[in-house]
Every structure is written in C-alpha cells, then in structure tokens.
Amino acid sequence: MPAQANPWRSVAVHRIGVYTEHGLSPGLVEEFMKAVREVGCRNIVDPFVGSGVVAVEAQKRCLPFLGIDADPWSLILVAAKTRPLDYNALLDWTLERFGSLEELEPLVPSPRLEQYHTPMVLAALGRLRRLIEEAAQEWRPLLLAVLGRVAAEYSLLRRSPAPRLRRRRVEAAPHAIYRDFVDTLRRAIGDLRGHKFCGPVDLVWGDSTAWLPGRVCGVLTSPPFANNLDYVRHTMLELLWAGLARGSRDLGWLRSIQVPACEAAARAWKLETRHPWLQSLAARIGGSRAHGYRRFLLQYFHAMDKHFELLAERLEWQAWYTVGDSFLGGAYIPVHEALARLAREHGLGAETRLLGERFRPGRRLYLLILHASG
Ligand SMILES: C[S@@+](CC[C@H](N)C(=O)[O-])C[C@H]1O[C@@H](n2cnc3c(N)ncnc32)[C@H](O)[C@@H]1O
DSSP: OOOBOOGGGGSTTGGGSOOSOOSOOHHHHHHHHHHHHHHTOOOEEETTOTTOHHHHHHHHTTOOEEEEESSHHHHHHHHHHHSOOOHHHHHHHHHHHHTTGGGSOOOOSOGGGGGTSOHHHHHHHHHHHHHHHHSOGGGHHHHHHHHHHHHHHTOSBOOSSSSOBOSSOOOOOHHHHHHHHHHHHHHHHHHHHTOOOOSOEEEEEOOTTTOOOSOEEEEEEOOOOSSSOOHHHHTHHHHHHHTSOOSHHHHHHHHHTSOOOSGGGOOTTSOOOOOHHHHHHHHTOOSTTHHHHHHHHHHHHHHHHHHHHHHHHHEEEEEEEEEEOEEETTEEEOHHHHHHHHHHHTTOEEEEEEEEEBSSTTOEEEEEEEEOOO
C-alpha cells in the first residue's frame, strides 16, 4: 500500500489551500458521496472541516453541507473556496488599486508578525493587508486566503515539526511580493471559475465536542488524530494576518477550544477520560515527555467521547471518520480502536477498515464507520 500524502494538493479549488495529510482520499470521498446519494441523505456534516475537502466535494455534487471548526482560519479558507463571486469585478478592482499600492499605509494586525518577516516584506504584506481592508466584504475571504499563502512563502516561520525560525532570511522586493499576490489570486480565480457552486455550504465556528446541529444525516470527516499536531500553530501566520489573533494570549485561547490532540492544547483544567482501559493505555507511554503525552491523550479521548455522545443523539444514518494511529513515547496507540469502543459505549454501531499506510512510515490510516443506533 503506497503511503498517502495529501492528494488534494494539486487539485483545482482544493489547492487554494490544503492542510496536512488526513486520509480523505478522492476514492473514499466518492464512495461516501455515492452511499449518501443511495440513502437519500440531504444534510452532510463535517464537524472538523479544516481546509474543506468535504465541503468542496459536497458542494459540487449539490449536497447541502455544514462545516464546523474551532479554528476560525479554517472557516475563512473554506468560505474562500465555496462562495461564488463576481471575479471580473474583484480582479479589476485589485489591479486598479495596485497602481497606488505603495501609497497605502501598511496594516500589520499583530506586532508578533515582526518576528516572522523581514521589515521590507512586512511592509509589503502590510500594504496588501490594507488593500484587503478596503475591499468589499464578500471578497475578503478569498483575498485573505491568497495573502495567507503569500505571507507563508515569505516568512521566517517553519511550519513543522516545532515552531522554529528558518535560518535563511526570506527577503524580497515589494514588487515581487505584489506580483506573487496577483499571480496567486489569478490562479485561485481560474480554479473557482471552473467550480460548480451547486449545494449550499454553511459554516460554523464552534467546538464539535460541545455543539452539533440538531439533525445529522451523514458525517464525513478527518478529526484530529492524537498525534501531537497543533493546528493553531500550523495556521498561526494566517490567523495573525487575518486579525483573528493578536498574539500568544489569543493563540493560546484558540488552542484551548481545540480537541487536545497535542501537548500545546492540553490544559490543567481540562477533563481527562476516566475509562480505566484508556488510562492503562496511556500508562504505557514512556520517555522524557511521558507526562505531557499522557495528559493530552487522556484529554483527547475525553473530548472525542463528548463528541460521540452528542453525535449518538443526532445521527440519522452513518458517520465516517478517517483516523490515524500513533506512537507516543514508545507506546503504540490504536486511536481508531479506542474511538470505536467509545462510540459503541454511546450506543452507536462501529466498524473499522484499514485504508493504507500513512505518509509517516510505520503508521496506518483507518476508516471508522459509525451507524445510528436503532
Ligand atoms: C485533520 S484536520 C481536518 C482536515 C480536513 N478534513 C481538511 O479537508 O483539511 C482537523 C481539524 O479539526 C479542527 N478541530 C480541532 N478541535 C476541534 C473542535 N473541538 N471542534 C471543531 N473543530 C476542531 C482543527 O482546527 C482542524 O482544522
């Protein structure tokens, strides 16, 4: 079985911005959508919508969709991909304003951004950000998504594995950055012109362990995997440029509403699962980071347990989760099996299926299918 990178990285519309590998392959998405059509499901929910693979694919198949995410950047990105716009008007306006871009006062929404860009790059990005502030409201998600990409390109911040700065200076003349912005915008618009904006896409900023809509027919999602990946850090630059976070305090607060799937999102005040079988699983974790790993793992399972409790009350048909297993401090954590057992305890039917090898060697991806009770 070949290891899977994110296959959507090169697919039109999706490539406007994709998150890391998550197991939602085109084949699996098609299989789900086919099953949804067969049962006549009319509302599809992705409670961890991320960069919106399911949103875009449901929309082009004319299926009503609701996406939820605790990270507000995700909602900007999904809105950028799923809201039709007057692209000619947007491009004309942007190109016309470009003539006087150098005269604009840079808008840098957070002082923290000074750490991540050289002064010249910061000023150029700040002028683009000022331009976006002047744009029509409905254009902003797409313009911010484009700015986010360009900012990441010229940033000193390395995305993974830890929040470190690049050694090399990422320097560029303002005109090169402006050109990149327009090229990226044109490419995104080219993709969006070919997209079928058929089904309605509703988006909710929320915590899916505390809220789900009243009725859920079908779920297709890739939840956080308990693998120490910090989604807030991965979208930190974009959150700061969008003005959705001003600094560490806001970023920390956004982490606190994430499913604690990494050390950074674990909190002393968060509840841990009390299931003895999960506590003994966590007790197997060793090494110098055992304490932090155990804590987030037990909090992770508590949060997913709450999510399943809500789901069990609302699910009308099936919920499909792609789930990756983990190794933490030398211990193998079969996240998929543990989630299946938690779901069963809420009266849901649960089966798992091996999907393939993960992008990271030695790890595997599974599909967890939950069935409505009764
Ligand atoms: C694996 S990613 C989803 C990737 C997505 N399928 C895509 O197409 O990019 C997991 C997502 O769950 C979100 N998340 C984490 N905790 C959450 C919570 N409590 N409620 C809602 N979303 C949450 C993260 O912000 C992240 O966007």
